[in-house]
Amino acid sequence: DIQMTQSPSSLSASVGDRVTITCQASQDIGNYLNWYQQRPGKAPKLLIYDASNLETGVPLRFSGSGSGTHFSFTISRLQPEDIATYYCLHFDHLPPAFGGGTKVEI
Amino acid sequence: EVQLVESGGAVVQPGGSLRLSCGVSGFTFDDYTMHWVRQIPGKGLEWVSEISWNGGTRYYAESVKGRFTISRDNSRNVLYLQMNSLTIEDTALYYCTRRDYWGQGTRVTVSS
Numbered sequence: 001d002i003q004m005t006q007s008p009s010s011l012s013a014s015v016g017d018r019v020t021i022t023c024q025a026s027q028d029i030g031n032y033l034n035w036y037q038q039r040p041g042k043a044p045k046l047l048i049y050d051a052s053n054l055e056t057g058v059p060l061r062f063s064g065s066g067s068g069t070h071f072s073f074t075i076s077r078l079q080p081e082d083i084a085t086y087y088c089l090h091f092d093h094l095p096p097a098f099g100g101g102t103k104v105e106i
Numbered sequence: 107e108v109q110l111v112e113s114g115g116a117v118v119q120p121g122g123s124l125r126l127s128c129g130v131s132g133f134t135f136d137d138y139t140m141h142w143v144r145q146i147p148g149k150g151l152e153w154v155s156e157i158s159w160n161g162g163t164r165y166y167a168e169s170v171k172g173r174f175t176i177s178r179d180n181s182r183n184v185l186y187l188q189m190n191s192l193t194i195e196d197t198a199l200y201y202c203t204r205r206d207y208w209g210q211g212t213r214v215t216v217s218s
Contacts, residue, residue, distance in 0.1 A: 034205070036151075043201060043208040044151065055206070087151055091205065094165045096141075098151040 002026050004090055006099025013106065019075040021102045023088035028068050032092035035064050035073045038101075039084045047086075048073065080106060108132040108207045112200060115212030122192050126212055128185040128202030136160065136180040141205060142187045144198035144214075154200070155187065169195075192216045 003026040013019050023033065031051035036044040046055045048064035051071055061076040075082055083106055088099040114126040126142070142154040155166045155176040164176050175188040185202055192214075199211040 038151075043210050044203075045208070046206045049206065089151075089153075089205075094156075095167055096153045096156075098153065101150045 001095055002029060002090055002093055002097055004088055004097050004099040006088055006102055008102060009100060010103040010105065013078050013104070015078055015080060015106060017078045019078050019082075019104060021073045021086055021088075023066075023071045023073070023090075023099045025069045025071070025090055025092075029090045029092035031067045032090055033064075033066070033071050034089045034091070035062075036087045036089065037082075037084045038087065044087065075104075078104075078106065108204075110202045110204070110207060110209035112202050112209045112212035115200065115214045117215045117217060118192055119218055120193055120216055122216070123188070123190045124192065124214060126187040126189065126200055126202075126214070128187075128209055130183045130185065130202075130204075133204075133207075135178075135183040138204050140178060140185045141203045142176060142185075143201045143203055143208075144196075145201070145211070146198045152198075157185070189214070 005024045033051045035048035037047050038044045047058050047062050052064045063074050065072050085101045085103045087101050109131045112128045118124050136159050139158050141156045144152050144154050157164045157176045173191045177186045194216050197216045199213050201211045202209045
């Protein structure tokens with residue numbers, strides 16, 4: 001099974017900061033990777049699909065990059081409403097697997 | 107508007123069974139592979155199972171294989187998860203998802 005190593009597990013930043021989260025796959029997954037935001041008490045929300053494509057309606061300050069085994073997710077200017085836990089998900093092979101999550105605090 | 111609404115969560119004793127349902131609307135259900143994902147309180151997301159558009163292929167996480175069965179009724183736009191031989195470790199919020207859209211989850215508590 002493919003393992004997803006996400007880091008950091010948590011971070012604290014200031015409003016307006018640039019925030020970057022990474023996910024590393026244990027083997028090549030191409031670009032079969034999504035990024036999700038989960039606000040407290042809410043269901044996950046898709047932000048980035050296929051590694052770098054912004055889901056419709058998602059603010060432009062969110063972006064994703066990478067392919068193969070190394071992926072990055074960036075919030076260019078952190079906003080108060082971005083307080084959440086962020087997860088990567090690979091879906092290249094079965095079983096799909098989530099990263100461990102990154103809790104973003106201000 | 108795409109909607110996924112889970113139901114069926116409950117408190118059940120260890121060894122018991124439960125069937126979760128997920129009613130969908132706003133899209134052509136039988137165009138999509140569907141998934142169940144769970145989240146233990148305060149923990150991360152865990153993929154549980156997926157079923158192809160016609161139910162022809164089904165996959166399970168090792169942690170639930172042999173105990174859980176995923177199914178779907180395309181005529182009624184409903185996804186199911188039959189859960190048998192439940193253990194305390196199955197306590198979680200269970201989400202139905204198309205991978206882009208998610209329901210709000212239904213809570214399963216396994217406790218004596």
